[in-house]
Every structure is written in structure tokens, then in C-alpha cells.
Amino acid sequence: MDERAAIEKPARPAGRFLRRRWVLLPTWRLSVIAAVVIGGPAVFAFLNLYGWLAVTEPVSGAETLIVEGWIPDHALEKAAEHARTTEAEIVFCTGIPLDRGTLDLPYKTFADYAAATLSKMGVPAGRIQSVPCGISRTERTRMMARALADHLRKNPTLSPGKRADLITSATHARRSRMIFREELGDDWKIGVISCPDPEADPGRWFLGSKSAKEVFNEMVAMSMALVGGN
Template sequence: MRIRLIRRREIWAITREGWVIASAGLIILMLLILTNIHPFLAVNAPIKADILVVEGWLPDYAIESAIAEFKKGEYSQLITTGVPLSKGYYLAEYKNYAELTAATCIALGFDKNKLVAVPAANVLKHRTAASAIALRDWLATSALKVDSINLYSFGPHARRSWIVFKEVLNPDIKVGIIAAEPEDYNPQEWWKSSEGFRTVIGEIIAYIYARFVDWKT
């Protein structure tokens, strides 16, 4: 009896031309991701709504653009949301981002009679969901009859906020989304700055996570 320890087998292997085509395809795919991921995350899909909801953690220049959107969109009410301040809480006059942003709007000349601050609970994670739940609970007890809102968010965080607010407010309230454009990096070339790279990569990971969470609970 003859015992064989090895044997010859025929296998398929990628040719040099195949490697060239595969490499070119990978480069094209990376370029498509680089140029399209920011617009995907920084989504703009506003709807007809009487209420503009502004996330309270936005920078001041984004708050100014939110006020401009309010005037342009002919809204009847602006609502600010947000959790307690993460720094300066014991020194600040306003203890949460909702009230801080509302005060900023008033300082910028906004009509305080058209403004409501809706603070969220203090949470260690899922702060966007906490703000959405606080808004849902406030609307349920307010005299306002709200069928739809536009959510004013910031840059690539917008799509994640949109997912969360839609799920929390669905099906009673329709939600549109508007993303303020960042000024601390170029959205068209976000990968060329550390701020843009950190922001976009972090939001990609957070977006994937957001797709697998039941935000209603």
C-alpha cells in the first residue's frame, strides 16, 4: 500500500490584469464613499411644518441659521431641546442646552413668545433619544396641535437625529430634517482635516449603531 502525504491540485488565481481591475474598482469605491458619505449623513429633507425643533447643542452660528430658517419657513413655534450641560453646570445661569439655546435665540432678537425650551433628562448615553422622548411627552400635554415638525440638526449628525426623532414620534408626528453646514471644516473635503475626519468617521459608526436600536424604549 502506498501512502501519499501531499497531492497536486489545480486552483484558480487572480491574474495581473485581474488585480489591476480589482484595485481600480476599490479606488473608485473609496472615492465614491469619500465624496458621498457626508451629504448622506448631513441630510436635508424638510417637510411642510408649523414647528421648528432645534437641537440645543448646536454652535451659535448654527443657531443663527436656525433662526433664519424659522423666518423663511413661516413656522409658528420654535422649540429647543437638550440635556443638562456637561461642563460649567454649577456656574452657568442656564443648566441645560435647551434653555441655553432658547436664551441665545432671545439674545439674537428672536420673539420669546414663539419660543419654548423643552429640557431632557440627565442621561449618560442616548442623549438624542432623551431629547426626542422629552419632546414627545411635552407635546402630548401641550395645547399645540402638532402633526409635523422639522428638526434642525448639525452636519453629519443630522441623519442619526432624524432616525431617532422619527422613531420616537412615529406615527403621530411626521418629522423632516435640516442640517446646518459646519464651518470648522470643509464638508466637500472632510477627510483633509482632523475635525472633519473625526466627526464623519464617528458619525458613520454611530449611524450603523442607530439602525439596530429600538429608540421608542
């Protein structure tokens, strides 16, 4: 019996629950090609996840800055520098209620804390507006964006050009920009400026427990946001 006849031979029952079938399997050559074609891009995407999430794409001529008030001090320093050196006319600080320090600090929300900090760093107080929102356990970014959107709808003269740069922390940048775009609407042009963790190595993020956790959490959160989460 030649090979062709063996392949075309009908399968015979091998029992009540099992039967024989002829199966074609890839050769080692095809396996190598598949590994290169599929595995190569997959490894490249994995290694560049941090940089993809921590995107920086500012909008030209943005007259508005949006600062997420919860960002760490090094990011607030970058936000203050950006506010001082650009033509942005107004800086909005967003944020939920503080989860610690309220017994000692005069601030009750991250928005108020960020606004006061930027003022101390040299940003004119008249250019800063605090836009706090209520507490949320699962949709914090969306609640902050929604509060800002409501504030701007009530005060349309604050940003007539509808161009804004969002300043946020590291791997949160891509998701945060997506959510602010959704809440502010299609007539807004929203850029983003990421403030990477100075201790993180974007090319070797998977070797650091903190950066690995950030990337994993953001990928999960991004998936949730795409289907209607935060």
C-alpha cells in the same frame, strides 16, 4: 501532461497536515476590472461621507421647528434666521443638562440656553418652548427626542399638522433625524436642516482632524443607533 489533465488530476497528500491543491487565480485583467467596479464606488462613497451625514432635507409646510440645544453658536444663528423667515408657529429647544457653566449661568440645560439665545436673536419668546430632558451618557439624542415626543403627546394641539424640521449640527443630521422619526412616530413628517461647520471642507473632510473625527464618530454612532444604541 496537458493543462486540462493537470487541473483534473486528483490532489495528492503532501504530508500529514498539508496537501496539494490546484487553485485558479484571477488574471491581471480581471483584477483591474474588479478594482474599477468595486474600488471606484468605494472611493466615491468615502469622499462623500461628510455630505451624506450632513444631510439637509426640509419638510414643506413644517409648522414646527426642533432645535437641538447643544449645537454651536453658528448653528443657533442659522436656527434663529430660519425661525424668523419661515411660517413655523412654534420652536422646540431640546437638550440635556449643561456640563459646564452652571455655576455662573442662569440656565441649567442646553434646552433652556438655546431657548434664551434664540429669543435674544429676535425669535418671539411666545413661539419658543424649552423641552429639557435628564442626563444620559450614551443615549443623549434619543433621550431628547423621547422627551419631546412625551411633551407632544401630552399637548397634541401644539403641532396639529405633525410636520417638523429638525435643526442640528453638521454630520449629526442624518442620525438625529432617524432617531427623532423613531421616537415621534410614523404619523410625523420630520425633515432636517444641517448646519455645517464653516471651517470644514465637505469634499476634503478626511484632511481635517476635527471633520475626520466627526465623520468617524457619527459612522460608529449611526451603526449603534441601527442596532438600538443612541
